[in-house]
Amino acid sequence: MQNLPISVLLADDDEDDRILFQEALNEIKFKTEVRTVGDGRSLMEYLNRPEVKLPQVIFLDLNMPLKSGMECLHELKSSARFGNIAVAIYSTSASEEDIEETFVRGANVYIRKPDDFNELKRILEKVITINWQYHTSGLNRENFLLSF
Amino acid sequence: MNLYLKFEVNSLFQKVLENELKGLPVSYTVPGPGELTFHELVPDEVLEAIRARLDQYGIEILENPKAVLIQKIKDAIIELVYREDSLARCKVSVYLSERLRFGYGYLSKLFSESTFTSIENYLILQKTERAKHLIASQALTFTEIAWKLNYSSVAHFSTQFKNTTGLTPTAFQRIINKKRAVAAPGQNGVQLSEHPVDNAF
Numbered sequence: 001m002q003n004l005p006i007s008v009l010l011a012d013d014d015e016d017d018r019i020l021f022q023e024a025l026n027e028i029k030f031k032t033e034v035r036t037v038g039d040g041r042s043l044m045e046y047l048n049r050p051e052v053k054l055p056q057v058i059f060l061d062l063n064m065p066l067k068s069g070m071e072c073l074h075e076l077k078s079s080a081r082f083g084n085i086a087v088a089i090y091s092t093s094a095s096e097e098d099i100e101e102t103f104v105r106g107a108n109v110y111i112r113k114p115d116d117f118n119e120l121k122r123i124l125e126k127v128i129t130i131n132w133q134y135h136t137s138g139l140n141r142e143n144f145l146l147s148f
Numbered sequence: 149m150n151l152y153l154k155f156e157v158n159s160l161f162q163k164v165l166e167n168e169l170k171g172l173p174v175s176y177t178v179p180g181p182g183e184l185t186f187h188e189l190v191p192d193e194v195l196e197a198i199r200a201r202l203d204q205y206g207i208e209i210l211e212n213p214k215a216v217l218i219q220k221i222k223d224a225i226i227e228l229v230y231r232e233d234s235l236a237r238c239k240v241s242v243y244l245s246e247r248l249r250f251g252y253g254y255l256s257k258l259f260s261e262s263t264f265t266s267i268e269n270y271l272i273l274q275k276t277e278r279a280k281h282l283i284a285s286q287a288l289t290f291t292e293i294a295w296k297l298n299y300s301s302v303a304h305f306s307t308q309f310k311n312t313t314g315l316t317p318t319a320f321q322r323i324i325n326k327k328r329a330v331a332a333p334g335q336n337g338v339q340l341s342e343h344p345v346d347n348a349f
Contacts, residue, residue: 030264100319104326110314129264133273136263137222143280145323147314 005033006128009055011043012036012090013064013073017113021059021090021124024117028125030132042068044075047082054085057131059111062091062098070105076107086131086144099147108144123148161207168201195242220248221255222270229274229297240271276312279305283317284324290317 008025012018018036025032035055037043043060044067046052060074062069069089076082088109090100099110110125114120127146134144162178169176172194175187190198199209224247228240241252244267248255259267275297282293294305309317 100323100326103323104330108326130273132264133270137274137278140281143277143284144323144328145313145315145320 005031006057006132007033007053007055008035008057008059008128009043009046010034010036010059010090011038011040011064011069012059012061013038014061017061018119024120024124027121028128030125030128032128039064040069040072043072047076054082055085056135057088057127059088059090060107062089062102063091065143070102073102073105073107085140086134086141088127097114103145105145108141109146109148111148114148164202164205164207164279169198172197174198212256214262217248217250217255218259221267222257224248225267225271225274229271229278240267272308272312277310279309279317280313280320283321286321293317 009017010021012021015038018038022034022036025034032057035046037046040060043058046055060069060072069091073087073089076085086108087106088111089099089107090111090113092113093096094112102110108131111123112129114123126148130144130146133139134141161182163255165176165178166315174190174194176185177185179185181206195209221244224244225240228243242254244255244280245252256267259265259270263270265273279293279297283290284295290305291302294302297305299305299308306317309315309320313320315323
């Protein structure tokens with residue numbers, strides 16, 4: 001087993017969702033290092049600090065104040081510095097169109113926020129596992145699409 | 149006359165490495181006791197020279213046999229998935245234990261302990277990755293892909309694809325096509341051939 005924690009960043013304006021997310025990650029079999037921010041602008045400001053160690057996966061809520069998840073996705077995917085970070089959309093929206101739109105714009109994972117805590121744990125564990133397989137087996141990230 | 153010497157193993161180790169690696173075309177750091185990290189890939193003959201020099205101190209280069217075996221399992225699975233003959237239709241447990249000469253139970257336990265997934269799931273992941281590649285290359289129908297990847301039917305293939313990715317093969321194809329249209333506006337239907345070697349190794 002690898003011991004290095006996997007670094008994860010969540011941008012979500014809902015505090016309850018941020019807490020649940022952290023608790024769920026604490027209970028999965030991977031060791032993770034979680035940081036959360038409350039809106040899109042803080043997310044981009046944080047990532048653009050030169051001393052920051054970039055996370056392996058960013059979870060993005062779509063509806064956030066100051067800067068939406070969609071805008072963040074666009075900025076992340078058009079920058080060489082962030083281009084290799086896996087982006088998971090974490091949203092209450094469940095429309096097929098939204099889902100496809102985010103994939104077309106470069107998201108790797110789409111998670112419809114589940115109501116059930118165990119379901120959330122199961123999903124997060126699967127996302128981290130598959131991301132890990134992509135990372136360790138040199139798979140083509142262009143084809144990394146996963147929807148829950 | 150007797151002298152009593154106190155010595156520190158780590159600085160001894162460091163000093164030995166320093167002396168023995170001097171003059172060799174390698175740059176390295178010592179991240180901790182018993183570890184050596186080279187900054188570039190070291191050619192085999194240089195590695196052999198290092199092995200011989202360190203041997204006189206009783207220092208041995210360890211190859212982690214478990215990590216080596218896990219890589220062999222992964223390589224064998226990838227080879228199986230990309231194989232085009234009837235061998236690809238045999239059971240993975242039989243194939244792996246014959247190929248690697250270990251019982252499947254042992255291989256399976258070792259794999260699960262170190263990779264966060266099981267051999268079965270890894271096989272499904274690799275098959276799905278190849279399916280994605282084939283879908284994206286647009287040369288084959290879903291029925292042909294299902295047959296090529298040893299699924300009993302196109303329905304079975306679509307179900308496993310959906311279970312693994314959350315998307316149907318049709319939705320996946322649509323998204324890939326739109327992504328390409330966004331990435332290369334004006335160039336419709338860019339054909340990508342399948343390069344399993346680029347992808348898998």
